[in-house]
Amino acid sequence: MNPNIYLPYISEITDIKQETPDTRTYDVRIKKKDQAKLFVSRPGQFVEASVFGAGEAPFGLTTSPKEPGVMTFTVRACGRVTNALAELKTGDEIGIKGPLGNSFLDKIDSKGRDVLVIGGGIGLPPLRSMIDHIFNHRSDHRDFTILYGARTPADRVYKYQLSEWEKKTDLKLVQTVDVADKEWTGNVGVVTTLFPKLKLDIPNTVVYTCGPPIMIKFVIIELLKLGLPEKQIVSTLERYMKCGVGKCGHCCIGNKYVCTEGPVFDYTEIKGLAEEAF
Amino acid sequence: MSQNKNYSLAKSKVPELLTRLIKKGDEVWGPMAGENGDNFFGQLSSEKELAGDYINGYLGAKRFVFPQIEEMFNYKKSKSGLELSQPVEMPRAVIWGIRSCDMSAVNYFDSFFGKGTKSGPDWKSGDPLPDPLYEARRNRAVFITIGCNVAGPKCFCVCTDSGPFLAQGFDIQLTDLGDRYFVEVGSPKGEEFINEFKEYFTPAQEGDQHARRTLENESEKTFQQPISFFAKAMRRMDQGHLKPEFWQKVADYCIGCGGCIYVCPMCSCFDVDDKALGENEGMRYRSWDTCDFAGFTREVSGHNPRATRADRRKRWFYHKVSMDYLEKNPVIGCVGCGRCVIACPGGIDMPTVIRWMRKTDSENPKP
Numbered sequence: 001m002n003p004n005i006y007l008p009y010i011s012e013i014t015d016i017k018q019e020t021p022d023t024r025t026y027d028v029r030i031k032k033k034d035q036a037k038l039f040v041s042r043p044g045q046f047v048e049a050s051v052f053g054a055g056e057a058p059f060g061l062t063t064s065p066k067e068p069g070v071m072t073f074t075v076r077a078c079g080r081v082t083n084a085l086a087e088l089k090t091g092d093e094i095g096i097k098g099p100l101g102n103s104f105l106d107k108i109d110s111k112g113r114d115v116l117v118i119g120g121g122i123g124l125p126p127l128r129s130m131i132d133h134i135f136n137h138r139s140d141h142r143d144f145t146i147l148y149g150a151r152t153p154a155d156r157v158y159k160y161q162l163s164e165w166e167k168k169t170d171l172k173l174v175q176t177v178d179v180a181d182k183e184w185t186g187n188v189g190v191v192t193t194l195f196p197k198l199k200l201d202i203p204n205t206v207v208y209t210c211g212p213p214i215m216i217k218f219v220i221i222e223l224l225k226l227g228l229p230e231k232q233i234v235s236t237l238e239r240y241m242k243c244g245v246g247k248c249g250h251c252c253i254g255n256k257y258v259c260t261e262g263p264v265f266d267y268t269e270i271k272g273l274a275e276e277a278f
Numbered sequence: 279m280s281q282n283k284n285y286s287l288a289k290s291k292v293p294e295l296l297t298r299l300i301k302k303g304d305e306v307w308g309p310m311a312g313e314n315g316d317n318f319f320g321q322l323s324s325e326k327e328l329a330g331d332y333i334n335g336y337l338g339a340k341r342f343v344f345p346q347i348e349e350m351f352n353y354k355k356s357k358s359g360l361e362l363s364q365p366v367e368m369p370r371a372v373i374w375g376i377r378s379c380d381m382s383a384v385n386y387f388d389s390f391f392g393k394g395t396k397s398g399p400d401w402k403s404g405d406p407l408p409d410p411l412y413e414a415r416r417n418r419a420v421f422i423t424i425g426c427n428v429a430g431p432k433c434f435c436v437c438t439d440s441g442p443f444l445a446q447g448f449d450i451q452l453t454d455l456g457d458r459y460f461v462e463v464g465s466p467k468g469e470e471f472i473n474e475f476k477e478y479f480t481p482a483q484e485g486d487q488h489a490r491r492t493l494e495n496e497s498e499k500t501f502q503q504p505i506s507f508f509a510k511a512m513r514r515m516d517q518g519h520l521k522p523e524f525w526q527k528v529a530d531y532c533i534g535c536g537g538c539i540y541v542c543p544m545c546s547c548f549d550v551d552d553k554a555l556g557e558n559e560g561m562r563y564r565s566w567d568t569c570d571f572a573g574f575t576r577e578v579s580g581h582n583p584r585a586t587r588a589d590r591r592k593r594w595f596y597h598k599v600s601m602d603y604l605e606k607n608p609v610i611g612c613v614g615c616g617r618c619v620i621a622c623p624g625g626i627d628m629p630t631v632i633r634w635m636r637k638t639d640s641e642n643p644k645p
């Protein structure tokens with residue numbers, strides 16, 4: 001990453017996909033070759049994206065990179081920066097700082113184990129990079145399950161991807177929504193209601209989760225009840241962030257800087273903090 | 279420091295020295311007299327603005343190393359695309375007459391803002407990198423501190439090992455000996471400065487070193503609030519004696535003004551925002567921010583991990599004096615300058631709350 005931690009790389013939006021009425025996926029490329037070379041991300045890392053005049057905001061990277069300087073992230077429009085991003089079109093320029101933070105790969109090794117991914121709403125995109133990683137190393141892993149919960153069927157991101165995953169034989173995808181619509185034939189209820197339906201090999205499962213704080217909180221409570229070892233519960237923490245590089249103090253929880261020491265933590269690292277993590 | 283690194287500076291020469299520095303184009307910062315008998319640290323346009331004998335004002339030398347509002351870069355949109363400005367070279371800054379506590383706070387900033395491996399092959403994702411804005415300011419500054427012969431009425435730096443005189447961490451330290459300053463050199467940068475202005479610095483006079491020691495001992499007797507014994511308070515916090523009731527009691531006195539943080543020389547949290555300077559250009563800047571405000575942590579969903587004033591009061595003291603933070607950086611987050619004692623309308627300043635902490639345990643959760 002750039003030695004001047006505050007200076008973004010000028011980058012170009014190369015493609016935009018509309019996911020839901022308020023959510024879009026952006027493909028982005030860093031313009032200068034020498035800067036692009038420095039950008040190599042690992043699953044779980046994030047970037048700070050700038051729309052100059054509106055500011056910058058953090059977004060989880062959704063792909064394991066195919067080449068340096070290229071990235072994808074998915075954004076729900078909900079505030080100043082995210083609404084400004086929603087106005088942009090292919091070819092427009094933005095600023096990118098990153099890759100920032102640590103990786104799922106810095107935590108317990110999932111090789112040789114069952115993998116359970118639990119995503120809520122806009123929490124699926126940051127998990128996507130890890131899902132890719134597992135697919136790329138599929139034979140190193142045993143059973144692979146993804147649970148995805150959203151408020152309504154329309155709020156689900158990556159619908160095209162979800163229907164593809166549904167067809168896969170080496171992956172079990174279970175979806176649920178809080179509120180169904182007429183066409184929905186799947187599960188209704190929060191993600192934790194899916195747990196009893198799973199046949200989990202508890203001692204040999206690694207869980208990766210990301211979603212709204214309230215979801216993560218109950219997911220962890222339920223997993224602990226099932227007896228899952230704490231180190232095998234791996235979660236990203238999302239805090240209100242400003243600088244993304246360990247200086248502004250906004251993301252601090254207890255004595256941890258989520259932007260540099262996280263966003264990925266296992267449960268042993270967040271349980272004893274002086275403050276509630278969720 | 280070895281004996282031969284000590285000098286003497288006649289007070290009568292100081293106006294001339296400062297005038298020369300200003301004429302030369304150096305930024306000269308020092309304590310300036312305010313309009314109402316107060317004082318503040320600021321950039322001098324003439325040595326005449328220098329405050330005389332003074333007790334530290336609200337705004338200290340933090341204003342230099344970490345300005346309240348600081349430009350990070352400029353952006354410009356044109357037909358050929360976006361362009362970001364690069365930092366410009368700034369002149370040397372001479373920080374004149376900074377007190378020991380404020381110098382200690384700068385040294386603490388070094389360990390926070392300056393921290394991290396440089397970028398390069400040894401840089402790992404997740405490692406913090408040094409703050410380029412801070413480094414640029416720090417590197418161009420020469421810090422000339424002055425020991426305190428008499429403590430201010432609210433000072434407690436004897437409890438935090440950050441005054442009234444310093445053993446290290448300065449470029450040059452002055453001691454007021456009446457008609458002259460006893461001058462100690464603490465760094466190569468200080469030595470260089472003295473070499474550059476040799477004509478003002480004469481060898482230290484016989485007995486001055488001894489006089490400086492005596493003054494330090496005498497000064498330590500002038501503290502009116504040596505009540506902030508941190509160690510026991512920190513243990514109380516570390517061992518989980520401080521229950522929600524404790525923080526609620528503290529919060530009951532807090533009006534949430536953020537004054538304590540505004541005046542604290544060690545508080546370094548900031549906000550980042552963009553400001554348009556026309557249709558196609560603008561700047562990104564940072565400005566002081568505080569964990570005392572609810573918006574500091576409120577997420578877009580409305581979820582706020584520190585929703586109550588008690589959460590936020592706890593946060594401030596936790597960051598400053600918990601063992602958890604000491605593990606990361608072995609300096610407590612207080613230099614005993616006493617500013618929060620003067621600023622807080624609720625009277626829940628650092629020494630007061632430290633005293634409450636000491637007297638609190640699980641059986642008596644309310645101070």
Ligand SMILES: Cc1cc2nc3c(=O)[nH]c(=O)nc-3n(C[C@H](O)[C@H](O)[C@H](O)COP(=O)(O)OP(=O)(O)OC[C@H]3O[C@@H](n4cnc5c(N)ncnc54)[C@H](O)[C@@H]3O)c2cc1C
Nearest residue numbers: 057058059060074075076079080081082239576577578580
């Ligand atoms: C590591 C990390 C990864 C992330 N990954 C993604 C991702 O992949 N995709 C994604 O879409 N998002 C992601 N987010 C969240 C995303 O960063 C935020 O949505 C974004 O910062 C919002 O910025 P904004 O400028 O649009 O909002 P702002 O203009 O900053 O608006 C939000 C702020 O305004 C105030 N505010 C707004 N609404 C309310 C309300 N209802 N009640 C009270 N106050 C309110 C709050 O102060 C709030 O912080 C991630 C966050 C983190 C920390």
Ligand code: SF4
Nearest residue numbers: 532533535536538622
């Ligand atoms: S100065 Fe006092 S009242 Fe104001 S925020 Fe600080 S503790 Fe609260």
Ligand code: FES
Nearest residue numbers: 244247248249259
């Ligand atoms: S976001 Fe600024 S310190 Fe983490």
